Amino acid sequence: MVEQQTPAEDPLTEILKAASDPTRRGILTLLAQAGPTRVTEIAARFDISLNAVSKHIKVLEQAGLVSRRTLWREHLIEVQMQPLVLIDQWFAALRSIWALRLEKLDDLLTKEQTDD
Amino acid sequence: MVEQQTPAEDPLTEILKAASDPTRRGILTLLAQAGPTRVTEIAARFDISLNAVSKHIKVLEQAGLVSRRTLWREHLIEVQMQPLVLIDQWFAALRSIWALRLEKLDDLLTKEQTDD
DNA sequence: TTGTTGTTCAACCATATGGATGAATTAGAT
DNA sequence: ATCTAATTCATCCATATGGTTGAACAACAA
Numbered sequence: 001m002v003e004q005q006t007p008a009e010d011p012l013t014e015i016l017k018a019a020s021d022p023t024r025r026g027i028l029t030l031l032a033q034a035g036p037t038r039v040t041e042i043a044a045r046f047d048i049s050l051n052a053v054s055k056h057i058k059v060l061e062q063a064g065l066v067s068r069r070t071l072w073r074e075h076l077i078e079v080q081m082q083p084l085v086l087i088d089q090w091f092a093a094l095r096s097i098w099a100l101r102l103e104k105l106d107d108l109l110t111k112e113q114t115d116d
Numbered sequence: 117m118v119e120q121q122t123p124a125e126d127p128l129t130e131i132l133k134a135a136s137d138p139t140r141r142g143i144l145t146l147l148a149q150a151g152p153t154r155v156t157e158i159a160a161r162f163d164i165s166l167n168a169v170s171k172h173i174k175v176l177e178q179a180g181l182v183s184r185r186t187l188w189r190e191h192l193i194e195v196q197m198q199p200l201v202l203i204d205q206w207f208a209a210l211r212s213i214w215a216l217r218l219e220k221l222d223d224l225l226t227k228e229q230t231d232d
Numbered sequence: 233t234t235g236t237t238g239t240t241c242a243a244c245c246a247t248a249t250g251g252a253t254g255a256a257t258t259a260g261a262t
Numbered sequence: 263a264t265c266t267a268a269t270t271c272a273t274c275c276a277t278a279t280g281g282t283t284g285a286a287c288a289a290c291a292a
Binding site: 074 | 267
């Protein structure tokens with residue numbers, strides 16, 4: 001048995017999905033301000049069950065947005081910023097594709113004008 | 117009847133959700149390179165039904181990531197970059213919260229060292 | 233008129249998601 | 263030994279999501 005844990009989507013998709021839930025973004029914010037925090041501690045700040053929070057954390061972990069340091073019973077959860085850079089990169093790529101088209105379009109118009 | 121169209125989530129959540137689907141990101145990329153494009157034209161590039169694409173476009177539209185110009189039968193879909201800035205802003209905010217904590221932590225350590 | 237084209241709408245389906253609750257596990261405290 | 267604390271695991275539930283197919287509709291082409 002090779003521990004199949006969902007078909008493994010591409011990283012960007014996982015990151016965006018993980019970030020698209022308000023509760024999860026709340027958890028990230030909390031972790032950013034508070035530093036490494038225990039699961040129970042995190043759960044205390046939200047109005048949902050500890051279990052629900054535990055699941056959210058797992059999603060974030062899967063996406064690489066948080067890491068876990070397990071000290072016996074206590075799991076210290078810590079935010080990881082690096083993966084978010086992938087979002088930036090995607091945005092930048094999209095933007096440059098878009099800019100490129102406008103540029104070409106502009107060239108074309110300029111040329112036509114010159115041809116007059 | 118006040119046209120209730122789902123409880124209206126916050127914009128950032130809608131944008132991230134919309135962007136978290138690979139097909140939808142594909143559509144955005146296509147639109148960025150090709151400019152305003154008809155629904156049928158878009159659908160032709162993807163290996164799913166026209167209807168599925170139509171639904172994806174509606175999600176993108178809802179999130180403000182594309183706009184629609186309807187010329188009689190033809191609907192011209194165009195990418196809208198502005199909303200993506202909200203993602204950047206969220207990321208920047210998170211990052212600054214995080215940086216602030218590290219800064220404080222650093223101050224604390226420096227102070228202790230001075231106290232030695 | 234009668235097609236044909238470009239789209240959405242309406243069902244329907246399988247699977248994913250976010251939540252709840254209860255049990256299981258493991259270690260520290262009495 | 264027992265109790266309590268910190269977590270995850272296992273179920274279960276309702277709703278959302280992404281996809282399909284078939285119908286409806288409006289406008290251009292024959």
